[in-house]
Amino acid sequence: MSIESCAAVLEIAGINKRFGGLSVLSDVSFEVAAGTSLGLIGPNGAGKTTLFNILTGFTTPNAGTIRFNSEDITKFAPERRAALGVSRTFQLVRPFNGLSVLENVMVGAFSIEKHTAPARKRALAVLERVGLGAASSMRPAKLTLSDRKRMELARCIAAQPKVLLLDEVMCGLNPTEMAEMIVLIRSTKADGISLILVEHIMDVIAELAEDVVVLAGGSVISHGKPSVVLTDARVVEAYLGEAYDAVH
Amino acid sequence: MSVPQLVDLMILTLIWAGISAAWNLLAGFAGQFSLGHAAFLGIGAYAAAIGAMHYGILPWGGMIAGALIAGSLALVIGSISLRMRGPFFTLLTIAFAEVVRLIAIYWKHLTNGSEGVIIELKPGLMNLHFLEKWPYLIIAGIYAIAMGGLCAAIRRSRIGHQLLAIRDDEDAARSLGVPVYRLRVAATVISAVCTAVGGSLLAMYTQFIDPDSTMSFLLSVEAGLITIVGGLGHPWGPLFGAILIVPLERVLRGLFGGVLFGLHGVIFGLVLIVILLAMPDGLLDGANRLREHRKLRSRA
Numbered sequence: 001m002s003i004e005s006c007a008a009v010l011e012i013a014g015i016n017k018r019f020g021g022l023s024v025l026s027d028v029s030f031e032v033a034a035g036t037s038l039g040l041i042g043p044n045g046a047g048k049t050t051l052f053n054i055l056t057g058f059t060t061p062n063a064g065t066i067r068f069n070s071e072d073i074t075k076f077a078p079e080r081r082a083a084l085g086v087s088r089t090f091q092l093v094r095p096f097n098g099l100s101v102l103e104n105v106m107v108g109a110f111s112i113e114k115h116t117a118p119a120r121k122r123a124l125a126v127l128e129r130v131g132l133g134a135a136s137s138m139r140p141a142k143l144t145l146s147d148r149k150r151m152e153l154a155r156c157i158a159a160q161p162k163v164l165l166l167d168e169v170m171c172g173l174n175p176t177e178m179a180e181m182i183v184l185i186r187s188t189k190a191d192g193i194s195l196i197l198v199e200h201i202m203d204v205i206a207e208l209a210e211d212v213v214v215l216a217g218g219s220v221i222s223h224g225k226p227s228v229v230l231t232d233a234r235v236v237e238a239y240l241g242e243a244y245d246a247v248h
Numbered sequence: 249m250s251v252p253q254l255v256d257l258m259i260l261t262l263i264w265a266g267i268s269a270a271w272n273l274l275a276g277f278a279g280q281f282s283l284g285h286a287a288f289l290g291i292g293a294y295a296a297a298i299g300a301m302h303y304g305i306l307p308w309g310g311m312i313a314g315a316l317i318a319g320s321l322a323l324v325i326g327s328i329s330l331r332m333r334g335p336f337f338t339l340l341t342i343a344f345a346e347v348v349r350l351i352a353i354y355w356k357h358l359t360n361g362s363e364g365v366i367i368e369l370k371p372g373l374m375n376l377h378f379l380e381k382w383p384y385l386i387i388a389g390i391y392a393i394a395m396g397g398l399c400a401a402i403r404r405s406r407i408g409h410q411l412l413a414i415r416d417d418e419d420a421a422r423s424l425g426v427p428v429y430r431l432r433v434a435a436t437v438i439s440a441v442c443t444a445v446g447g448s449l450l451a452m453y454t455q456f457i458d459p460d461s462t463m464s465f466l467l468s469v470e471a472g473l474i475t476i477v478g479g480l481g482h483p484w485g486p487l488f489g490a491i492l493i494v495p496l497e498r499v500l501r502g503l504f505g506g507v508l509f510g511l512h513g514v515i516f517g518l519v520l521i522v523i524l525l526a527m528p529d530g531l532l533d534g535a536n537r538l539r540e541h542r543k544l545r546s547r548a
Contacts, residue, residue, distance in 0.1 A: 058419065058422075077422070078419070078422040078423050079421075079422045079425050082422065082425035082426075083425040087424065087425075088423045090420065090423075094417045094419070094420040095417075095420075096412060096413045097416055098481060099409070099412055099416065103409055103412075107409050107410060107426065108424050110410060111426070113406075114406060115406070116404055119406065119409075155424060156424070
């Protein structure tokens with residue numbers, strides 16, 4: 001791996017967030033290396049969603065900085081971050097229900113294309129790739145949950161982000177659908193998109209993430225390779241309950 | 249019904265189709281429901297009328313001035329209401345329109361107050377004033393088609409996709425890089441400008457304006473009603489809505505207006521309820537569904 005591809009695409013430093021008197025995140029710092037995937041795990045209420053919202057600009061931190069390719073984006077609005085290349089999916093899929101599946105993906109494509117014809121072409125190519133080519137003229141409401149999740153991913157891919165934050169993409173999927181989704185996410189990564197995955201399913205984290213950050217009670221309690229982190233005594237105690245065994 | 253009456257009805261229908269299309273751009277595309285469009289309509293009407301009668305400006309010039317004033321006010325309203333959504337935006341537009349209406353009533357020096365302004369000009373295209381009705385029909389037709397065409401073009405474009413995305417889910421749109429606030433203000437301004445142009449045309453056609461006929465709250469409701477009946481968010485929905493609503497209102501008033509005061513309003517309301525129960529997403533959507541239904545049946 002060259003030195004350049006090891007550079008951090010996203011640097012999170014000293015993030016603090018309080019809601020009134022409640023401290024939700026305290027001194028959260030980590031980096032995402034370009035072209036890698038980072039798994040963000042932790043028990044419910046650990047602050048994962050808040051951190052996600054802070055990274056994408058929907059929530060402002062009380063302290064700390066976020067740098068994207070060395071640029072301080074802490075005060076940037078979500079749309080400005082997205083235009084730079086930081087995009088996200090939502091835990092509960094949020095399709096544009098008044099638009100067709102194709103048009104949903106075109107909204108993503110329009111963030112890099114100005115005109116309709118190239119945007120449509122790009123969107124169609126992405127839909128083919130995620131296996132939704134045949135559904136392009138349908139309304140999202142008619143799709144299965146798994147297909148809606150693919151559509152949401154396609155919408156993001158069409159915008160060609162540099163960093164993509166995936167909020168529990170596996171949630172609600174059956175094992176077959178999950179396996180397909182893993183293939184899809186891997187191909188996304190192969191495009192050079194860095195990923196942050198919030199996930200409760202450790203198989204997925206072990207499968208996809210090079211790096212794992214464990215949040216508990218608003219602090220990073222462990223950070224490192226999945227094989228190390230998932231057997232870390234503190235992580236086991238705070239979250240997993242038992243050591244993760246990748247062989248099972 | 250005589251031919252002139254029929255032409256009169258067609259002219260009003262077309263002008264209202266255009267005004268409603270402008271309303272549709274904001275409500276159907278950007279998801280911002282305005283009940284203050286009567287203000288923009290009135291500003292267009294007054295700018296053309298006052299400009300021509302008091303300042304010797306050609307009605308075309310007055311139309312442009314009205315559009316500019318309406319656009320500037322919409323820029324202010326749009327910017328104030330950036331973070332307002334749903335009912336809050338609607339309430340703001342109602343209050344705004346009421347203020348504009350009261351100004352029109354009390355700034356008598358400029359507007360002639362409740363007495364209104366009679367427009368008398370030398371006939372000709374320059375003065376947008378004709379002895380015959382057909383030139384008005386052509387101009388109204390051009391306006392209606394231009395407005396529907398504008399909506400259709402926007403719907404196919406980048407901005408159209410982004411506006412509909414904002415309407416359906418603002419946060420999801422933002423996380424795809426859609427400049428939500430800028431687009432929402434732009435939609436408000438374009439909608440106001442187009443509405444003002446319709447107001448100018450309405451004034452030049454009726455040749456008399458007063459605050460009631462150009463700025464009443466009911467006119468804002470009318471634009472919304474036509475759009476929702478025709479198909480909210482469909483570029484040509486307002487045209488179909490206007491073709492149904494405008495003549496229906498007139499015909500019912502003609503038939504029952506003299507029988508019992510307010511009876512035509514009751515019947516009009518009942519007809520609307522039935523239409524919206526049968527086709528909750530408007531005429532265009534209803535027609536589409538009927539076509540699909542037929543297709544399925546013929547296949548079976």
